[in-house]
Structure formats: C-alpha cells, structure tokens
Amino acid sequence: MVDFDGHPIVVAVVLGQSSLVALTAASLARATRACEIVFAHVDQRRYVVEEKADGSVVSASADPDFMGDDVNRVRQHLTDEIEAALGDSEVPWRLEYLAGRPDRALAHLARAIDAAAFVVGARTHRRRRVQEFVGGSIAINLSHHQHRPVLVVPTAVIDWKDSSPWQ
Numbered sequence: 001m002v003d004f005d006g007h008p009i010v011v012a013v014v015l016g017q018s019s020l021v022a023l024t025a026a027s028l029a030r031a032t033r034a035c036e037i038v039f040a041h042v043d044q045r046r047y048v049v050e051e052k053a054d055g056s057v058v059s060a061s062a063d064p065d066f067m068g069d070d071v072n073r074v075r076q077h078l079t080d081e082i083e084a085a086l087g088d089s090e091v092p093w094r095l096e097y098l099a100g101r102p103d104r105a106l107a108h109l110a111r112a113i114d115a116a117a118f119v120v121g122a123r124t125h126r127r128r129r130v131q132e133f134v135g136g137s138i139a140i141n142l143s144h145h146q147h148r149p150v151l152v153v154p155t156a157v158i159d160w161k162d163s164s165p166w167q
Contacts, residue, residue, distance in 0.1 A: 001147065002114055002115065002116045002117075002148060003116065004032040004034075004116040004117065005032060005033055006032075006033050006034065006035055007032075007034060007035065007114055007115060007116035008034055008035055008036045008037065008038050008113050008114070008115045008116065009025055009028055009029050009032070009034050009036075009037050009038070009115060009116060009117055009118075009119060010038050010040055010106060010109055010110045010113070010115045010117070010118050010119070011025040011037060011038065011039045011040065011118070011119045011120075012040055012041075012042070012102065012106055012118065012119070012120040012121070012138055013039045013040065013041050013078055013081075013082070013095075013121075014041065014121075015041075015074065015077055015078060015081070016081075017081070017121050017155070018121060018153075018155035018156075019081070019084070019085035020121070020153055020154075020155055021119060021120070021121040021153045021155065022039070022081075022082055022085035022086055023085055023086070024119060024151070024153045025037050025039075025119040026086055026089055026090075026091060028117070028119060028151065029091040030090055030091060032116060034091055034116065035092075036091065036092045036093060036094065037089075037091055037092070037093040037094075038055070038093070038094055038095075038096060038109065038113060038115065039078070039082055039093060039094070039095045039096070040095070040096045040097075040098055040105070040106055040109055041074065041075075041078055041095065041096070041097055041098065042098045042099065042100065042101075042102040042105045042106065043059070043071070043074070043097065043098070043099050044099075044100070044101070044102065045061065045062055045063065046059040046060060046061055046062060046071075046099035046100070047059060047060060047062050047099055047100055048098075048099050048100050048105075051108060051112075052112075053112060054112060054113065055096060055108065055109035055110075055111075055112035055113050056096050056098075056109075057096075057097075057098055057099055057105070059097075059098075059099035059100075071097055074097070075095065075097050078095055079095055082095065096109060102138045102141075103138055103141035103142050103145060106118060106138070106142060107142065107145065107146040110146065110148055111146075115148060116148065116149075117148050117149045117150070117151060118139075118142055118148055118149070118150045118151065119150075119151045119153060120138055120139045120142070120150060120151070120152055120153070121152075121153050121155045122139075122152050122153060122154050122155050122156075123137065123155075139152045
C-alpha cells in the first residue's frame with residue numbers, strides 16, 4: 001500500500017470526458033495533500049517502444065500505413081479540457097500520453113511515480129458497455145491486477161425508476 005499523504009494521483013482521461021472526473025481528482029488530491037495529479041490518456045492504437053523511469057513512454061502507431069500523427073492534437077484537446085475543468089488548480093498537474101492496453105499502461109505509470117490511487121470515470125454509453133463486456137472495464141482490470149485503490153466517478157445521473165435492468 002502507498003500512503004495517500006503527499007503521493008500523486010493518476011487520473012485516466014479520454015476526449016470529451018465529463019469534467020466531474022477531473023474535479024473529483026482535484027478534490028481527492030487536496031484532501032490527501034497529493035504532490036501532483038497525473039492525468040493519463042492511453043492510446044490503444046499505438047504501442048510502446050520505450051518505457052521511461054518517470055512513467056512516460058515513447059510510442060509508435062500500430063498501423064504501418066498510418067502517416068498522420070494526431071498525438072499532439074489529442075494532447076492539446078485534453079489539456080484544454082483539463083484546464084477548463086480545473087481552472088487555477090491548487091494542486092500541480094500534468095498530462096501523460098501513453099500507449100497500449102489501458103490497465104497495464106496506467107499501472108506502469110502509477111508504479112513509476114509511486115502514486116497513491118487511480119481516479120477513473122464510469123462509462124455510460126451503450127457502445128462502451130459492449131466494449132467493456134468484451135475487454136473488461138479499466139476500473140475492474142486495475143482493481144484486479146495491482147494494489148492501488150481505484151475511485152470510479154459516476155459521470156451521468158441515472159433515474160432507476162425510468163430504466164429497465166437490461167438498458
């Protein structure tokens with residue numbers, strides 16, 4: 001177990017994610033006096049060429065015919081979304097662009113920076129539910145394959161009386 005006091009928090013982020021995830025991470029970071037929040041985006045269309053000691057990676061496209069590189073565009077969009085959510089955050093933060101399988105990439109980052117915990121957003125879209133059924137959710141995979149706690153942030157309010165159990 002890694003003590004919460006003063007250790008970083010790793011936050012899994014995707015484009016268009018609810019700002020509640022970043023806000024929850026910032027609240028947890030303030031409460032635990034985290035030294036930083038490390039937001040991490042994992043691009044599954046890329047593979048890791050080199051893992052660095054600070055948790056960052058050098059990656060390449062898994063598609064040999066793909067000539068474009070949208071890493072910088074995605075990184076900038078994510079940075080803009082995080083800045084919009086956090087404003088002037090009391091806790092320093094940075095963004096890491098990772099590659100490969102999300103649970104493994106996030107676990108490697110957390111181990112490298114000695115993070116106390118993970119914060120991930122709950123998926124709410126039906127298509128994502130199918131993906132999670134096939135590949136498992138990031139939160140579940142993280143909770144089963146490493147020792148840090150995983151805080152799952154609900155990103156949509158569900159009125160249970162208006163929904164059937166199979167929706």
